[in-house]
Amino acid sequence: MARKKIALIGAGQIGGTLAHLAALKDLGDVVLFDIVDGVPQGKALDLSQSGPVEGFDARVTGTSEYKDIEGADVVIVTAGVPRKPGMSRDDLLEINLKVMEQVGAGIAKYAPEAFVICITNPLDAMVWALQKFSGLPANKVVGMAGVLDSARFQHFIADELKVSVEDVTAFVLGGHGDTMVPLARYSTVAGIPLTDIVKMGWMSKERLEQIIQRTRDGGAEIVGLLKTGSAFYAPATSAIAMAESYLKDKKRVLPAAAFLNGEYGVSNTYVGVPIVIGAGGAEKIVEITLNSAEQKAFDKSVGAVEGLVEACKKIAPKLA
Numbered sequence: 001m002a003r004k005k006i007a008l009i010g011a012g013q014i015g016g017t018l019a020h021l022a023a024l025k026d027l028g029d030v031v032l033f034d035i036v037d038g039v040p041q042g043k044a045l046d047l048s049q050s051g052p053v054e055g056f057d058a059r060v061t062g063t064s065e066y067k068d069i070e071g072a073d074v075v076i077v078t079a080g081v082p083r084k085p086g087m088s089r090d091d092l093l094e095i096n097l098k099v100m101e102q103v104g105a106g107i108a109k110y111a112p113e114a115f116v117i118c119i120t121n122p123l124d125a126m127v128w129a130l131q132k133f134s135g136l137p138a139n140k141v142v143g144m145a146g147v148l149d150s151a152r153f154q155h156f157i158a159d160e161l162k163v164s165v166e167d168v169t170a171f172v173l174g175g176h177g178d179t180m181v182p183l184a185r186y187s188t189v190a191g192i193p194l195t196d197i198v199k200m201g202w203m204s205k206e207r208l209e210q211i212i213q214r215t216r217d218g219g220a221e222i223v224g225l226l227k228t229g230s231a232f233y234a235p236a237t238s239a240i241a242m243a244e245s246y247l248k249d250k251k252r253v254l255p256a257a258a259f260l261n262g263e264y265g266v267s268n269t270y271v272g273v274p275i276v277i278g279a280g281g282a283e284k285i286v287e288i289t290l291n292s293a294e295q296k297a298f299d300k301s302v303g304a305v306e307g308l309v310e311a312c313k314k315i316a317p318k319l320a
């Protein structure tokens with residue numbers, strides 16, 4: 001069986017980490033693409049030289065030409081600019097939208113059969129634009145945010161209760177922004193919903209609220225500490241989990257920005273919901289029932305994403 005091919009568009013902080021993880025997990029050969037000549041080639045050479053030590057055979061190459069991504073099974077997009085302290089994800093919209101147009105054209109030409117995972121911010125609007133610019137089917141283009149937001153929530157809960165992260169599941173819905181909706185009712189410790197954990201007195205309601213807010217601000221907290229860029233280890237790991245589920249047809253149920261066509265009462269918009277990822281891409285959108293407070297928070301989040309999509313249409317009228 002031929003080795004799978006993973007193309008990484010953007011060879012910055014997340015791109016380099018993605019390449020390392022993909023090689024360590026032997027997911028396939030890796031092509032790192034970037035417009036800055038030398039960076040993808042240099043990182044690819046460095047990573048290749050870790051192969052003999054780690055014992056991976058994946059070929060890691062760097063390029064600035066789209067033709068080298070030809071036939072990729074998976075494309076992960078991080079091209080664009082990240083946040084600096086004081087910036088919101090939405091401040092990146094105009095510049096990253098232009099990047100999505102170039103990337104979409106490159107994917108359409110050389111990797112139209114690929115499963116595409118977008119990470120570039122503002123995530124929900126950029127994945128929407130990337131799907132439109134590339135013309136790929138909507139079930140083959142998804143955005144990574146929910147796995148990361150849920151992992152942040154899981155980490156904070158496990159840390160607070162002093163339990164293993166392995167026993168904590170977390171559930172975050174909605175757009176990847178300040179309006180994201182961490183759902184306590186659907187997040188559990190060994191199957192016990194966090195709402196019951198509060199009732200049992202294991203954690204106070206106030207503490208849970210603080211953790212939920214810290215999850216929402218999780219990206220900004222790291223931007224504030226790093227000062228020169230945004231988080232990259234956990235975002236890369238999260239996208240690799242999605243790529244692996246596709247490549248191995250694992251059919252994992254993961255939160256991701258998916259194209260909604262009536263589900264959750266939303267149309268023609270990408271927003272974070274649980275989906276099944278298998279060989280067919282986004283194979284199923286899982287529609288959970290929301291209580292009125294959750295629905296209100298979800299609607300607010302969808303409204304924020306729709307506002308960004310409208311801004312994209314104004315900047316690039318061909319998306320309208």
Ligand code: A3D
Pocket residue numbers: 009010011012013014015033034035036039078079080081082083092096099102103119120121123144145148176229230231232235
């Ligand atoms: P960074 O290290 O700056 O890497 C971005 C790379 O994109 C750089 O190497 C650029 O040279 C390259 N690039 C710029 N324009 C183009 C282009 N037209 N074609 C190809 N490559 C280009 O950033 P990063 O890796 O830290 O972050 C990448 C993106 O991910 C940013 O938009 C972040 O905001 C976003 N991000 C999203 C999440 C989510 O959870 C959704 C988390 C963290 C970061």
